[in-house]
Amino acid sequence: MEHKDSSPQTMDTLVSLCKRRGFIFQSSEIYGGINGFWDYGPLGCELKRNIRDSWWRAMVRRREDVVGLDATIIMHPAIWKASGHADGFADPMVDCKACRHRFRADQLCEEHGLALLRTAGGFALPPEVKCTHCGSKDLTEPRAFNLMFKTYVGPVEEEGAAAYLRPETAQAIFAQFRNVLETSRQSVPFGVAQMGKSFRNEINPRNFTFRSREFEQMELEFFIRPDEAVELIRGRVASLADKPDLSQPQDDWGWEVWHKYWVEQRMAWYRAIGLPAASLVEYWQPKAELAHYARACVDIQYAFPFGVQELEGIAARGDFDLTQHHKHSGKPMEVFDEQLKLAAAGMDAAARAAFTQRVTDTWSRDGRDPEAARAFAALLLEGKYIPHVIEPSAGVDRLALALLCNAYAEEQVAGDKGKTETRTVLRFYPSVAPVMVAVFPLVKNKPELYKHARGIFDALQRRWCCFWDESGAIGRRYRRQDEIGTPFCVTVDFQTLEDGTMTLRDRDSMQQERLTLEALKERLDGLTA
Ligand code: GAP
Numbered sequence: 001m002e003h004k005d006s007s008p009q010t011m012d013t014l015v016s017l018c019k020r021r022g023f024i025f026q027s028s029e030i031y032g033g034i035n036g037f038w039d040y041g042p043l044g045c046e047l048k049r050n051i052r053d054s055w056w057r058a059m060v061r062r063r064e065d066v067v068g069l070d071a072t073i074i075m076h077p078a079i080w081k082a083s084g085h086a087d088g089f090a091d092p093m094v095d096c097k098a099c100r101h102r103f104r105a106d107q108l109c110e111e112h113g114l115a116l117l118r119t120a121g122g123f124a125l126p127p128e129v130k131c132t133h134c135g136s137k138d139l140t141e142p143r144a145f146n147l148m149f150k151t152y153v154g155p156v157e158e159e160g161a162a163a164y165l166r167p168e169t170a171q172a173i174f175a176q177f178r179n180v181l182e183t184s185r186q187s188v189p190f191g192v193a194q195m196g197k198s199f200r201n202e203i204n205p206r207n208f209t210f211r212s213r214e215f216e217q218m219e220l221e222f223f224i225r226p227d228e229a230v231e232l233i234r235g236r237v238a239s240l241a242d243k244p245d246l247s248q249p250q251d252d253w254g255w256e257v258w259h260k261y262w263v264e265q266r267m268a269w270y271r272a273i274g275l276p277a278a279s280l281v282e283y284w285q286p287k288a289e290l291a292h293y294a295r296a297c298v299d300i301q302y303a304f305p306f307g308v309q310e311l312e313g314i315a316a317r318g319d320f321d322l323t324q325h326h327k328h329s330g331k332p333m334e335v336f337d338e339q340l341k342l343a344a345a346g347m348d349a350a351a352r353a354a355f356t357q358r359v360t361d362t363w364s365r366d367g368r369d370p371e372a373a374r375a376f377a378a379l380l381l382e383g384k385y386i387p388h389v390i391e392p393s394a395g396v397d398r399l400a401l402a403l404l405c406n407a408y409a410e411e412q413v414a415g416d417k418g419k420t421e422t423r424t425v426l427r428f429y430p431s432v433a434p435v436m437v438a439v440f441p442l443v444k445n446k447p448e449l450y451k452h453a454r455g456i457f458d459a460l461q462r463r464w465c466c467f468w469d470e471s472g473a474i475g476r477r478y479r480r481q482d483e484i485g486t487p488f489c490v491t492v493d494f495q496t497l498e499d500g501t502m503t504l505r506d507r508d509s510m511q512q513e514r515l516t517l518e519a520l521k522e523r524l525d526g527l528t529a
Contacts, residue, residue, distance in 0.1 A: 011208055011305055014408055017424070021484050023047065023404065023434075024209060036205030036213030038397070043484055046434035046465055047400050048216070051273070052195055054431060055218045055394070058269050059193050065249070066191040066220065067184045071172030073197060074163050080148065082328035083171050083321065085164075090144035092116065092123045093203045098136035104203045105142035108132065116142065147200040149213075165199035170391060173221045174321045177333060188335055188387050189249065189258070191222035195396070207306050209397045216396035222262065223387035225337065226319065227254040228359055228380055232343045255295060255388055259316040262392050263298050266312060270300065274429035275406055279303045283310075293320035300394075302402040311402060312394035319386040326386060334384045341383025352381055403432055407485055413510070416475050426485030427508060430527040435486040436464035437524065440477050442493040444470045453492035456502065456517055460490075464524060482507055487527075490520065 018024040022041035026033040040048055060068050080086040092105035105123055106116045111132050117124040123142040130137045149165040152158070166172070173180075173192045180192050195218040205211050227237045230252060237254040238244050244253065246261045253261070263282065271277055281301040290297055297315040301308045326333040347355070356377040363373035379385060407426040415421040430436060437460055441453035450470075460466050467486065469477045474491060481489050491503040501514040504523075515523075 014305075014404060015208055017408070017483070018044070018208075018404065036202055036211075038209045038212060040400075043434040044400065047403065047428075047432060048396055050432040050434070051396055051399055051403070052216075052218065054273055055195065055269070056193070058265075058272075059191075059218075059220055063191075065186065065189065066193050066222070067180060067186060069173055069176060069180060069192050069194045070196065071169070071176060071194060073166050073199075074151070074153065075166060075172060075175065077163050078328060079171050079175050079325075080164055080167075082324045083174075084324070085148060085167055085171075086146075089148060089167055090146045091203055092142035093145040094125065094142050095140045096131035096134060096136055097138040097140065099131060099134040101131055101133040102203060103132075107204060145201075145203060147202065149199045149201050166197075167200050168198050168219065168393070169194045169196050169217045170219045170221060170393065171321075173219070174325050175329075177223075177322060177325075178331065181335065188337065189222065189224045191220050193218075193220045195219070207304070207309075209401050210304070210306075210309065212397060215398075217393060218396060219391065219393045220262075221321075222258070222390045222392075224253075224255060224258050224390060225340075226376075226380070226385050226388050228377070229337060229340050229385055230254055232347075232355070232380060233337075233339050255316050255318075255390070258390050259296055259298075259314065262390050263300075263314050266300060266314060266392050266394070270311070273403070273432050274427075275302060275402060279402075279406060281308055291315075293318055302398075302405075304402065304405055309398075311398050312392060314390070314392045317389050317391055319388050321389060322386045333386050334379065335387055337383055337385065340380065340385070344381045344383055347381075355381070403428060416473070423479065423482055425482040425507065428485040428487070430487045430524070433485050433487050434465065435467045435481070435484060436460075436528065437488045437490055437520075438467040438469055438477070438481045438486050440474060440489060440491045441470050442474070442491055449492060449494065449497060452497060456490065456492055456496075459517060460521070460524075463521070464528070478505060478510075488520075488524070 021043060023044040025039045025041055027037035027039050028034045056068070060066050077086070093102060094105045094108060095102050105125060109116045109126065109129055112129050114126045114129065117126060122144060125139060125142060129139065131139060148167050151163055151165065152161045153163045154161050173194055177192070196216060197214060198217045199214050202211050202213050205213055230237045234252040236252060238250065238252045239254055239256050240260055244250065244257050246257070246264050249261065267280065267282060270280055279302055281303070283299040283301050285297040285299065295316040295318055297313055299310045300312040300314070302311050322333040356374060359377040360370045360373040364370050404426070407428045409425050409427055411423045411425065412420050413423045439453060439457040439460065441450050444450055457466055457468050467481070469480065478489055487507045489505045491505070493503065496502045500516050503512050504515055504520060505512045
């Protein structure tokens, strides 16, 4: 057998496989489709379900310091005012006056190898830029376009009833922070995780599902103590310069170490679900690219056929979000920290004054308001603060696409009659494969064998996603499963009736072995845990 791998040369190959085998369809296809919206077919929705389950297990169920939330898509519009989305969640857009094509201004510039210019009032195109569709230079000035989808709550379409489909799941976590804190028996440091649909009216949806208008996010807000609180409690703040062991969280970690810890956790998870380390890039945003409130942000990127692009962003956002909701809602977002209160109680007046001075000096050096620094220090000395946050924010659809790209391979193999043929195979890790095991009765006209095979299928189906296929030659049945990425095929034959063993065929090696149902279950268990 000669192996010759090739990941999809173009996205077209993958898009067509996704449609042909029921992974992803264009939304509303029978009416000509709707740009930026995609439906997941029978296999696609199993793939997405496995992604979500794996994320939830890793981020919530297997941790004692993270709890879940499932909030509504439409929330009070004041949330988007506080978060900055109502005023600032916009992309610059330009129109070609000749052919009426619409572009995202930064992407149009990128296609010319140029950068969009920033001006006092917004943005400007460099003079060389022209329409990539018709070549005209007659383009509108870039103007900001808010990406939130607007709707109306109730029967009257008036401004007072306007609301938005959430553009991210994260804000609900901040808005419900107090309720979760008070009901979950967690204390800082701890996290709240949420997954669900988000909506962005992207100017230029593209690259299949990569940039869609409706998509799913998996987000964690992990709340930590401000470094100054750690310093008061532990007398020191561990930083990356200390080369800390990142395997277990420690209570002397500052934000920098927590941030790096989450980058490592997330990278390990991507590798564990089958994306090779060599296909992943950890992109540390330079200071100039950071949002004004962010202290650091790392993009985890994947080498897609259309370029290296973001799967997830991991941002250290300071106390920006909770402070915004504290100010806008008028509801306090501070937490009381018993350990901090105890540490502060042990300080004399001189130590308190020295601490306040240190905080004020540091803030002043960073160009921040000294008055606010004094208020912050005074609050800390009372045992209170607004928690800071580390936010790993991932997309389900982008990951599904990355897994599909990564899994795709074409191989030259020897066919039934010795002729070389091309085998298309999706090499998903078993933990994400839409179908875990396919069960075939060798023949369908032997009632005893058929019934026995059905029994095995039923037993496996209780735990795993299984596929029953009784038609065609066994070789053809294997190929059909290869093309949808099923890791294992089981054939029930006459020997099964005698000794209980069946043939297990491995998708990747194409090797076969005989084993019992119990041994098979044990093997599958180890691969899906
Ligand atoms: N709360 C932070 C946040 O939403 P983001 O970088 O805008 O950050 C996080 O989005 C992730 O959501 C991205 O890394 C990506 O995986 C996914 N995502 C964002 N916009 C998307 C889109 N238009 N289509 C598909 N996925 C998208």
